[in-house]
Structure formats: structure tokens, C-alpha cells
Amino acid sequence: MAQATFRIWRTQPGGGGAFQDYQTEVSEGMVVLDAVHRVQAEQAPDLACRWNCKAGKCGSCSAEINGRPRLMCMTRLNSLNLNEPVTVEPMRTFPPIKDLVTDVSWNFRVKKTIRKITPRPPDAPDGTYRFAQRDADRVQEFRKCIECFLCQDVCHVLRDHREFNEFIGPRFLIYNAQLEMNPIDTADRLQDLKDKHGIGYCNITKCCTKVCPEHIHITDNGIIPLKERVVSRFYDPVTRLLHMLK
Amino acid sequence: MADATTYTYDVLVIGAGGAGLRAAIEAANAGASVGLICKSLLGKAHTVMAEGGMAAAMANNDDRDSWKVHFADTMRGGQYVNNWRMAEIHAKEAPDRVRELEAWGAVFDRTPDGRINQRNFGGHRYPRLAHVGDRTGLELIRTLQDHAIYLGIAVHMEHTVIELLLDGGGAAGAVAYDRDRGTFHVFAAKATVLATGGAGRAYKVTSNSWEGTADGHALAYRAGAELQDMEFIQFHPTGMVWPPSVKGILVTEGVRGEGGILKNSEGRRFMFDDIPDNYKPQTASDPEEGWRYVMNDKNARRPPELLTRDHVARCINREVKAGRGSPHGGVFLDIAWIKEKLPNSEEHIKRKLPSMYHQFKELADLDITKEPMEIGPTMHYIMGGISVDADSQETRIPGLFAAGECASGINGANRLGGNSLSDLIVFGKRAGEYAAKFAQQNGQPRIDTARVDKAIKDSLAPFDRGSKGENPYKVQQDLQDTMHNLVGIVRTEAEMREALTKIRALKERTSRVGVEGHREYHSGWHTAIDIRNLLDVSEAIAVSALERKESRGGHFREDYPDKVAEFGTFNIVTKRGADGSVQVSRLPIPPIPQELQQVIEEQKS
Ligand SMILES: Cc1cc2nc3c(=O)[nH]c(=O)nc-3n(C[C@H](O)[C@H](O)[C@H](O)COP(=O)(O)OP(=O)(O)OC[C@H]3O[C@@H](n4cnc5c(N)ncnc54)[C@H](O)[C@@H]3O)c2cc1C
Ligand code: SF4
Ligand code: SF4
Ligand code: FES
Numbered sequence: 083m084a085q086a087t088f089r090i091w092r093t094q095p096g097g098g099g100a101f102q103d104y105q106t107e108v109s110e111g112m113v114v115l116d117a118v119h120r121v122q123a124e125q126a127p128d129l130a131c132r133w134n135c136k137a138g139k140c141g142s143c144s145a146e147i148n149g150r151p152r153l154m155c156m157t158r159l160n161s162l163n164l165n166e167p168v169t170v171e172p173m174r175t176f177p178p179i180k181d182l183v184t185d186v187s188w189n190f191r192v193k194k195t196i197r198k199i200t201p202r203p204p205d206a207p208d209g210t211y212r213f214a215q216r217d218a219d220r221v222q223e224f225r226k227c228i229e230c231f232l233c234q235d236v237c238h239v240l241r242d243h244r245e246f247n248e249f250i251g252p253r254f255l256i257y258n259a260q261l262e263m264n265p266i267d268t269a270d271r272l273q274d275l276k277d278k279h280g281i282g283y284c285n286i287t288k289c290c291t292k293v294c295p296e297h298i299h300i301t302d303n304g305i306i307p308l309k310e311r312v313v314s315r316f317y318d319p320v321t322r323l324l325h326m327l328k
Numbered sequence: 329m330a331d332a333t334t335y336t337y338d339v340l341v342i343g344a345g346g347a348g349l350r351a352a353i354e355a356a357n358a359g360a361s362v363g364l365i366c367k368s369l370l371g372k373a374h375t376v377m378a379e380g381g382m383a384a385a386m387a388n389n390d391d392r393d394s395w396k397v398h399f400a401d402t403m404r405g406g407q408y409v410n411n412w413r414m415a416e417i418h419a420k421e422a423p424d425r426v427r428e429l430e431a432w433g434a435v436f437d438r439t440p441d442g443r444i445n446q447r448n449f450g451g452h453r454y455p456r457l458a459h460v461g462d463r464t465g466l467e468l469i470r471t472l473q474d475h476a477i478y479l480g481i482a483v484h485m486e487h488t489v490i491e492l493l494l495d496g497g498g499a500a501g502a503v504a505y506d507r508d509r510g511t512f513h514v515f516a517a518k519a520t521v522l523a524t525g526g527a528g529r530a531y532k533v534t535s536n537s538w539e540g541t542a543d544g545h546a547l548a549y550r551a552g553a554e555l556q557d558m559e560f561i562q563f564h565p566t567g568m569v570w571p572p573s574v575k576g577i578l579v580t581e582g583v584r585g586e587g588g589i590l591k592n593s594e595g596r597r598f599m600f601d602d603i604p605d606n607y608k609p610q611t612a613s614d615p616e617e618g619w620r621y622v623m624n625d626k627n628a629r630r631p632p633e634l635l636t637r638d639h640v641a642r643c644i645n646r647e648v649k650a651g652r653g654s655p656h657g658g659v660f661l662d663i664a665w666i667k668e669k670l671p672n673s674e675e676h677i678k679r680k681l682p683s684m685y686h687q688f689k690e691l692a693d694l695d696i697t698k699e700p701m702e703i704g705p706t707m708h709y710i711m712g713g714i715s716v717d718a719d720s721q722e723t724r725i726p727g728l729f730a731a732g733e734c735a736s737g738i739n740g741a742n743r744l745g746g747n748s749l750s751d752l753i754v755f756g757k758r759a760g761e762y763a764a765k766f767a768q769q770n771g772q773p774r775i776d777t778a779r780v781d782k783a784i785k786d787s788l789a790p791f792d793r794g795s796k797g798e799n800p801y802k803v804q805q806d807l808q809d810t811m812h813n814l815v816g817i818v819r820t821e822a823e824m825r826e827a828l829t830k831i832r833a834l835k836e837r838t839s840r841v842g843v844e845g846h847r848e849y850h851s852g853w854h855t856a857i858d859i860r861n862l863l864d865v866s867e868a869i870a871v872s873a874l875e876r877k878e879s880r881g882g883h884f885r886e887d888y889p890d891k892v893a894e895f896g897t898f899n900i901v902t903k904r905g906a907d908g909s910v911q912v913s914r915l916p917i918p919p920i921p922q923e924l925q926q927v928i929e930e931q932k933s
Binding site: 095109110111112113115116122123127128129130132133134135136137138139140141142156158160179180181183186190193194198199201204208209210211212213214215218221222225226227228229260261264266267 | 368369370371372373374376423424427428430431432433435436438441442443444445460461463466467470474475478483537538539571572573574577683686687690692693843844845846848850851852
């Protein structure tokens with residue numbers, strides 16, 4: 083069986099950390115998460131990482147592999163160059179907890195600041211709503227999100243500019259988008275998007291879309307349409323006037 | 329308990345899958361202060377992995393459906409040892425529970441007239457599963473999560489409960505540690521709801537995540553509650569078998585629903601060779617009729633690949649044992665063959681089974697539109713669980729409630745696909761409602777500090793033994809091998825006796841496991857704690873399976889291959905005796921009311 087080297091980030095108890103190399107056996111069909119588990123079982127029982135489903139469904143095992151934000155359970159070793167060490171490090175945008183585990187609690191707090199769904203009355207007394215599949219389609223694309231936060235990790239507004247108080251990040255822009263496009267919702271989130279959630283900070287670099295493991299068109303189908311709605315509400319003179327009269 | 333923080337709530341919910349979230353929501357809505365504990369981050373529980381859908385007789389796709397048909401299907405699937413009252417409540421309340429999810433933001437697939445679309449599934453007479461493609465569990469958990477976060481529920485993520493607390497025989501809360509730092513916390517509560525999910529990790533090959541270590545089953549058992557129906561375990565016929573790292577991961581029944589067929593190494597469609605007599609009238613007589621069924625011909629009968637899960641799993645097991653398996657020890661599941669029938673089969677498969685297409689493409693490097701998959705049985709679901717009252721979900725311990733996969737009753741000997749997700753919301757709601765009511769009527773219990781101290785001391789013991797102790801991963805693996813080989817799909821008296829001897833030896837080894845290092849995020853230590861739970865529950869499974877000297881649903885004995893009427897009159901219950909040993913008994917099933925019996929008879933025709 084072949085050997086490969088995994089250069090894994092280990093935090094140190096007092097703070098800080100360093101890469102450490104682990105050689106381990108690799109076999110056909112393995113993914114990065116398997117290699118990390120093998121290192122854990124054989125060489126470093128206290129190596130910390132998150133995972134649940136091993137099938138790309140829960141969004142727990144996010145990390146940066148050879149510098150790219152990815153799910154460890156969906157990154158096959160045969161897609162990487164094993165002649166060189168494979169680097170595995172935590173998402174750098176979030177505060178470290180231990181080794182590959184980061185503190186993503188900010189994301190959970192941000193979600194609470196977004197106005198929840200406010201449904202119109204149902205179409206029948208038993209609670210049935212009626213709407214067409216094509217109206218469901220665009221919302222369902224965003225609801226595929228597994229909350230891996232890889233898009234948050236890669237977005238420069240958060241990663242480099244640290245605008246955690248001003249900007250909610252791509253994950254929560256599409257969270258807004260699915261609510262705004264939900265056929266039964268009646269709430270209005272545009273003011274918040276502009277003032278509280280910092281949609282203006284996004285300059286459509288599309289890095290978020292590139293890393294999304296669910297292949298959600300975060301920018302084209304989510305952020306851009308939201309930006310257009312914000313612009314036409316607040317910056318287009320005619321709609322602004324109409325809105326003021328309402 | 330000097331260094332343990334204490335939190336105080338009216339209602340403590342342990343587990344944040346579908347059942348726990350739904351319970352927390354209901355309790356919070358009733359005005360209770362609610363604490364919610366889960367081992368992973370919020371939204372990552374096992375429920376997120378469910379694919380096919382949730383069963384509810386809304387009759388959107390076929391107006392012949394009703395609660396009565398759903399009830400009768402559930403009882404037939406469970407081979408009539410279900411708690412009939414739970415099956416009744418479930419069938420009656422599931423439609424409302426599903427519809428309310430839409431008002432909370434869920435967006436299900438639609439029928440042409442704009443209502444929630446429902447799909448066919450094994451054992452359900454009419455199309456009944458509300459779904460979102462093949463990611464229904466994600467929709468359910470996200471909807472509940474996003475509803476719950478606005479209700480003032482205190483969520484303690486990445487905390488693991490290690491023991492329940494009691495006060496005068498009633499529930500008083502729990503002790504937990506957090507993964508981050510490995511420190512201990514006491515949760516005092518007037519009422520406690522267990523919603524901890526399944527036990528898959530007792531077996532070598534499973535579709536369950538690391539969380540499925542039967543904690544709730546074991547916590548309740550150690551606190552003196554009863555476990556019921558533990559011999560009934562669902563092996564899903566189609567789990568991945570290759571590559572090794574994904575062995576056990578589920579391949580949805582939907583593949584067979586869309587026309588996928590099972591073949592052995594000789595290319596034979598072996599499911600046609602063994603169709604049980606009582607299913608013959610409903611099963612296709614040849615491949616042609618089976619295909620017409622897939623194409624929604626209402627006059628065609630279903631292909632034999634869609635027989636009940638236990639039967640299909642045993643047939644696969646037999647082919648493999650007879651040396652007619654695939655290269656990696658499974659059989660072939662072929663959906664690519666439909667290209668003979670459909671010109672655009674590739675697109676069709678990708679549209680109908682998007683996440684299966686991706687799963688095989690990305691994890692096995694295999695294109696399911698072109699090649700057959702290799703699959704084999706995987707431990708998927710445990711029908712057995714904590715005994716509860718049907719209406720309130722209260723256990724035998726006052727103030728302790730249980731809901732979801734860790735509770736028992738609704739499924740009897742075998743669960744129908746889709747009945748779990750609906751079970752979570754129907755009985756999660758009831759557990760939350762009755763727990764809040766209980767909290768209103770009772771005061772804050774006393775905390776038994778001696779029990780807290782003991783729980784903490786016991787769980788830290790592996791550190792005292794350090795690396796010289798037994799390796800916890802090794803003990804867990806040995807247990808998984810034991811259960812897989814000796815209490816698996818096909819069981820015998822001799823093998824199960826051997827399993828019990830091994831389990832008892834493993835218990836002894838567990839008292840010697842050791843770990844080294846710091847307590848922060850230490851998965852070796854966590855495993856050392858989990859094993860205790862897995863061992864208690866494995867023992868209950870083996871003991872119950874020995875007691876049931878017949879074959880029924882998810883329990884098949886080679887030495888007693890037939891169903892025996894007498895065994896249909898009771899459930900098997902295990903309980904911890906005063907000396908710590910497991911006690912087994914037979915609990916008669918109360919007579920079913922005339923009206924319900926009549927519903928069953930009507931649906932038999
Ligand atoms: C791959 C797959 C597909 C499935 N598809 C379907 C389907 O299509 N339809 C269907 O009806 N069913 C399906 N099932 C079954 C169904 O998903 C499960 O039975 C159901 O989700 C269990 O939900 P639950 O709320 O009981 O527990 P879970 O979702 O398992 O949640 C358990 C919770 O308890 C917590 N917990 C456990 N132990 C502790 C502890 N000691 N301390 C603190 N917290 C703890 C966990 O962290 C977690 O939050 C599927 C199962 C699998 C594996
Ligand atoms: S497109 Fe916008 S949200 Fe996405 S990464 Fe770029 S700046 Fe961030
Ligand atoms: S949008 Fe995509 S990348 Fe972002 S959290 Fe969701 S699944 Fe992950
Ligand atoms: S473990 Fe669930 S996404 Fe990787």
C-alpha cells in the first residue's frame with residue numbers, strides 16, 4: 083500500500099499552532115477525512131476534527147485542504163497530488179478551538195438577526211398552501227445549503243476585512259434570498275439587508291459560489307437578485323416615491 | 329460537583345434531531361423555559377441524512393388514502409406487535425404536522441395542482457411520502473432549527489449527557505460534559521425529554537453517524553426505565569460496500585422505486601426466486617410488469633425489489649453467502665439498465681436521484697447512469713427503544729419522556745420507510761407538550777450531588793489509567809464485530825449465547841480502558857464513554873433476541889424460521905435488575921379496540 087504525508091495543523095494549548103507531518107498508509111477510494119481518522123486512530127488520538135455523515139450531507143467536516151476550503155469527507159485522495167504533503171488546516175476565518183475545529187458560533191448568532199418567515203393565511207382551512215413547482219424551484223436551490231460555512235470562510239469581506247459586525251456573509255444572504263422568494267412569505271427584509279446586513283459590502287467576486295459543495299449559484303441566483311431589489315427600492319426614484327406613499 | 333456549572337430549566341430536551349427540536353418547540357410554545365442539548369452542532373443530527381421523505385396520509389396524489397389506510401399499512405409492516413394506539417395517533421396527526429412545516433418555511437416538492445407532492449415507498453399502499461428530492465431530512469431539520477431559534481430556547485451544542493439524575497424516583501435532569509473543554513455541567517429540570525436517536529454504532533456496517541451510540545436507550549435503562557422490542561433491528565438492504573471508507577452509507581430505496589434491479593454475479597435477477605406467499609398477490613409476475621409499475625401503471629404490481637426491507641436484506645445476504653456476490657462482497661444494484669426503456673435515461677436518473685448520482689460519482693468514482701452499483705445490507709434503524717405511554721410519551725419514570733428513534737412502539741417488528749420522520753414530528757410534539765405540562769404541575773427537583781460526583785468520577789477514570797489501559801477504539805471495534813457476526817441479519821441460539829459471553833467479557837475490558845492527553849475535544853475519551861452505552865444496549869438486544877423464538881420483521885432466526893402466533897401477543901421488555909444484571913420479560917399487548925381491528929380487516933382485501 084502507498085504512503086502519503088498529511089501536514090495537519092495542530093493548535094498548542096497556550097494558543098497558536100503549527101503544522102505537523104504525519105505519514106500514513108493510503109488505499110484506493112480514501113478521502114481526506116479517512117486519512118485524518120487514520121492518523122487519529124494510530125498516531126494522534128487527541129487530534130480534533132468535526133464530522134458526522136461522511137457523505138457530504140451535514141456540513142460538519144469543513145477545512146482548508148491544500149489551501150482550498152473543502153469538505154474533508156468529499157475530497158478523494160486520488161484528486162490530490164500525493165507526491166507532496168497534503169496540507170489540512172482549519173477554516174481560517176473563524177476563531178480556532180482545537181486543531182481542525184473552529185468556533186463557528188458567530189454564524190448561529192447572525193441567523194437570529196434575520197426576520198423569520200411570516201406566512202400568508204393558508205389556502206384551505208387544513209393549512210394547505212398551493213404554489214407551483216417552478217416557484218418552489220428557486221427557493222429549493224438555496225435550501226440545499228448544508229451550513230458548512232465554507233462560503234463564509236472564503237469571502238474576503240469576512241476573511242480579510244473582518245467585517246463580522248457589518249456583513250452577514252454569503253450563507254446568510256442566500257438565507258435571506260430563500261425567505262424573500264418563498265411564495266407564502268409576506269415579510270420585507272430589504273431595509274435590513276441594506277442597513278443591518280451589509281449587502282453593499284459584497285462586490286460579487288463569486289469566490290463563495292466556487293467553493294460551495296452544494297453547487298448553489300450563490301451570487302447569480304441569490305445575491306445579485308437581492309441587490310437588484312435593494313437598488314430598485316432605495317435608489318430608484320420612482321419606486322422610492324411609491325414606497326414612501328404606501 | 330465543585331467545578332460543575334449548573335443550569336436550571338423547566339424542560340430539558342436531550343437531542344436536537346427532528347424529535348428533540350419538535351419537542352423543544354412545543355415546550356417553549358407552552359411557556360416552559362427550555363434547555364436543548366446535542367452532541368454535534370445544531371442542524372447536524374442524524375435526521376439531516378434522511379432522504380426519501382415523511383409519510384402522512386394527506387391524499388394529495390391519490391384521494392383513496394386516509395389515516396385508516398396509513399394505520400393499517402403501519403400495523404401490517406410491524407407485523408401486529410406495534411403499539412396500536414401510537415400507530416393510530418401517528419396516522420391521524422401526521423398530516424397536520426407536515427402541513428405546519430410549510431408555514432414554518434419548509435418548501436416541499438409540488439403536485440401539478442400546487443400541493444405537497446407525495447411519492448410511493450415500500451409498504452405504503454398509496455403515494456404518501458412528502459419529500460424534497462432526496463434530501464427530505466435536511467429540509468425537516470433546517471425548518472425546525474430555523475423555527476426554534478426564535479423561541480428563546482437555550483441551546484447547548486457539542487455537549488454530551490453521561491447520566492440522568494433522579495429525585496425520589498422521578499426525573500431531575502442530567503449531567504453532561506462539553507466537547508470543547510471537557511468540563512462538566514449539571515442540568516436541573518422538572519421534566520426531561522430523551523430524543524437521542526439510534527444505535528447503529530453497535531454494528532460494524534451501519535448507515536448511522538458516530539452519534540448513533542444508543543445513549544438515550546442506555547441512560548434510561550440505567551435510570552430504571554424499560555426497553556422494549558430491542559430484538560427488532562432494521563438492516564437496510566442497500567448500503568454502499570465500496571470503497572471501504574464509505575461502507576454502510578445508505579443508497580436510498582428510491583433507486584429501486586425508479587426501476588433499479590438487483591442482480592447476482594451470474595447476472596440473475598434473484599429477487600424473483602423468493603417471493604413470500606402473502607406478498608405474491610401484490611408482486612409483479614415478470615420484469616415487464618415490474619417496469620410498468622415503475623412507470624406508474626396503476627394496474628401493474630410492484631417489482632420484487634420493493635418487497636419489505638428485511639426480506640430483501642436476507643435475500644442479498646443469501647446470495648453473498650452462496651458465493652454469488654459482487655467483487656467487494658455485495659450484489660449489484662442496476663439502474664443504468666433503464667436505458668433499454670428510456671431514450672433520455674441519463675438525464676432522467678440524474679433528475680430523479682441527484683444526490684445518489686453525486687454520492688457514487690464523488691465517493692466511488694462510478695457513474696450510476698452507466699454502471700451498476702455494488703451494495704449490501706447495512707444496520708439502519710432500531711425499532712426497539714424506551715417504553716413510553718402512547719399519548720404522552722412518558723416513560724415508566726415520572727417526568728422522563730422519550731420520542732423519536734430512541735422510543736419504541738410505533739414500528740412494531742419492522743418500520744416502513746418514511747414513518748420515522750413523521751414519527752419525529754408527531755411524537756416530538758406530544759413529548760414537548762406533556763413535558764411542559766408535567767413541569768407546570770411539579771416543582772424543581774433536588775440535585776443528587778453524590779450521583780453527579782460519581783458520574784464525573786467514572787467518566788474521568790480512563791485518564792487515570794492512561795495509555796497503559798485498553799484502547800477504547802479497539803474495544804468498540806470488537807463489539808461491532810461481535811454484533812455484526814453473531815446478532816446480525818440471521819440469528820441462532822448458539823451464536824447469540826456466544827455473543828452474550830463476549831459482551832460480558834467486553835464489559836470487563838471496558839472497565840480497564842485508558843486514554844492520555846487533555847480533555848479538550850478528545851475523541852478517544854469520548855469513545856471510552858460511549859462504549860458503556862453500546863454494551864448495555866447490545867446486551868439488551870441479544871437477550872431480547874434470544875427470548876423471541878420465532879422470526880418476525882427485523883428479527884430472523886435460522887433455528888426458528890417461522891412466525892408463531894403466540895409470539896404475536898406480547899412485546900419483549902428488558903430492564904436493569906437491582907444487581908445490575910439484565911432482566912427480560914414478556915409484556916402482553918393490550919387488546920386492540922374493535923374499531924381499529926375493523927380498520928385492519930377492511931384494508932386486508
Ligand atoms: C441515511 C438515512 C436515511 C434515512 N431516510 C429516512 C427517510 O427517508 N424517511 C424516514 O422516515 N426515515 C429515514 N431515516 C431514519 C431517520 O432519519 C431517523 O430515524 C431519524 O432521523 C431519527 O431522528 P431522532 O430525532 O430520533 O434522532 P437523531 O436525528 O439521530 O438525533 C439525535 C440527537 O440526539 C443527540 N444526542 C445523542 N446522544 C446524546 C447525548 N448523550 N447527549 C446529548 N445529546 C445526544 C444527538 O447529538 C442528536 O442531536 C433515515 C436514516 C438514515 C441513516
Ligand atoms: S461574491 Fe460577495 S459574498 Fe461571495 S465571496 Fe465575493 S464578496 Fe463575498
Ligand atoms: S451556501 Fe454552500 S458553501 Fe455556503 S454554507 Fe451553504 S452549502 Fe456551504
Ligand atoms: S461529514 Fe458530513 S459533510 Fe463531511
